[in-house]
Amino acid sequence: MLLPYLEDYWADTVQQRGVHPLDTIGYPVNAPLTCRPDWRVEGQKPGTSLERLQTDALDAFGLSYGIANCIYGVQLLFSEDMAKAFARAINSWMAAEWLAKEPRLRASIVVPTQSPEFAAEEIDYWAQDKRFVQVLMIVMDEMPLGRRNYWPIYEAAQRHGLPVGIHAGSAYKNPVTPVGWPSYLVEDYCAQSLAFQSMTTSLICEGVFQKFRDLKVVFLESGVTWLPAHLWRLTKFWRGMRSEIPWVTEPPWEIARRHIRLSAQPLDGPGDAETIETIIEHLRSEDMLLFATDYPHWQYDGLAALPSGLSDGLIRKMMIDNPRATYSRL
């Protein structure tokens, strides 16, 4: 599918060396979470049918815009050059096969994080196309995402007014848990929200938001309910150890509320509305959550992409106001 979009040298390489597709072990095609049963298309990989995306997601939820995030194994590659070539191919494919065919769709720019310099070039290239509305990274890359190594990516994103979306996923260059490789997919997926905790710590402690004051980071498929308690812990430790990171001059929870946004699917709350209401209170912000279907992943059934327990006002903010405030191009 990507071959026509790869430069000749890389298209030849793929064929001559028998390069496998870059699908990762993170979302096995037939695993329950990867695609909702009623969203599956016989004989097709989930998320490859534009027509079904139109009927199952855009039409069914009545969406004005849908932001497409292509999670493909570009970040897993070890060669910077190969990653650059595949990122360019993915983005070209996205523009030609999806954005050109469906006016409600917007997309994220896949970047070769192996080389922040190449990544910034990729952002500069696609930023001219206003249908690309954010930069896309994955939560478990080679290094924690706050590290200065990655700052050229944030510099480019801020310069173009693009938020940086950080999606669940691993480059598998480190064990997915901090205590080693697990046995099961269910653990791999569960551990994604732990990595989001670690990256919240990293982005804030390294001073990314002190340096890039206009930057917004959007956590995608991160889970939500872990955030309040994590910020309590982070802020407590900052009080005790802020001498180590003197550039962080305000409590981490304030920085998070200003700069971090989260897609609200999955939310990872219990079923009851009362507890959800309490969790939302713990967040102390109605600006952070963004509506998401997580199509075609199987997080919920029917149209229940919103948990019960949310006020009408918050739902409006999640579906309209917060996305508009986050994505300047919508």
Next chain:
Amino acid sequence: MTPPTAQVLDRNATDKPAANTLAIADCDVHVVPGDQKKELFPFLEKRWQDYMSTYGLRPRQGFASGPAYPKGQPDAARRDAYPPGGKPGSSLSFMREHHLDPLNIQMAVLNPLRTGQGMQNLEFGSAFCRAMNDWQIAEWTSKEPRVKASVVVAYEDTPAAVAEIEARAGDPNFVQVLLLSRSAEPFGQKRYWPIFEAAAANGFPVGIHAFGYGGAPVSGGGWPSYYLEEMIGHAQCQQALLMSLCMEGVFERCPDLKIVLVEAGFGWLPSLCWRMDKLWERMRDEIPHVKRPPSEYVREQVWLTTQPMEEPEFKPHMLDLVKWIGWDRLLFATDYPHWDFDHPDHALQVRITEEQQTKFFLQNAMDLYKPQPVI
């Protein structure tokens, strides 16, 4: 020994901690041999004494001495916790006067951290752990009834760890088996099962303390830059190992197993349980050995020590959090003599009922550990 900088508090009669009337159990206290040769070597074979002198400790980290990330304070210790001429946590008489008496501590659980755990050389690690267990009896629990020891085991060598647990079974000097959270592989994995089975069979809860030397970065996305991040990361390590214990079916296989997660806070627990339950439901076919929602095992078989306690921006939110976890699951701990110590008078910043207070500060720990007199 004195703290390495000039800012040493001069403790005198006027600045002793205020007397605390509330009786408490302190479920995380750290001790070290003041003089390794004099105190520890009597329990270590000559071969390993020589090994230690010649080759050093060699854990799975690069620095020959000192931690991977420099601590916030020398030895991570409170400036006022140095006994005259000694290291923090090395003197029973000083600890009595400085900590046990003024805080009205009924039971203090010792968690020695600098032991044979996480050493590359497993044989040495086991010998060192065994010696530390003997040392805890000789210097602490045989002299002070309020102090209870932990059986430290070299958990990367399963048969040796099991043998050490069995050797200490029924010994009232010890109230738990102690592991460190950052293991080589997630603790739910098969290679570690005999350790949990042996602990459960011999009536020991298994305390899993933050830290360790597994070799993996403290985040799933690599090594962070700062000590601050490593410390916060201990909560993610505990979540990962708890997830592993649940998803591998360790609690299902070992219904008598009691796990105590030490020094990683507890605020993260409800969210993790909600997430695990949902994923268990969705992917049960992958883990048929897990018969019930993971949160049910956690509710029955897991306890957490409190320090470093989360501090919500709006204090009463702590009450929601503890309600979700259960007032019977939390064990108060100070982390004495470390610098990030939680004081019982100040750590929990909300009003609670007398019953909740008794459970939280004392009774939960007594019910779990059931300390017995050393005869």
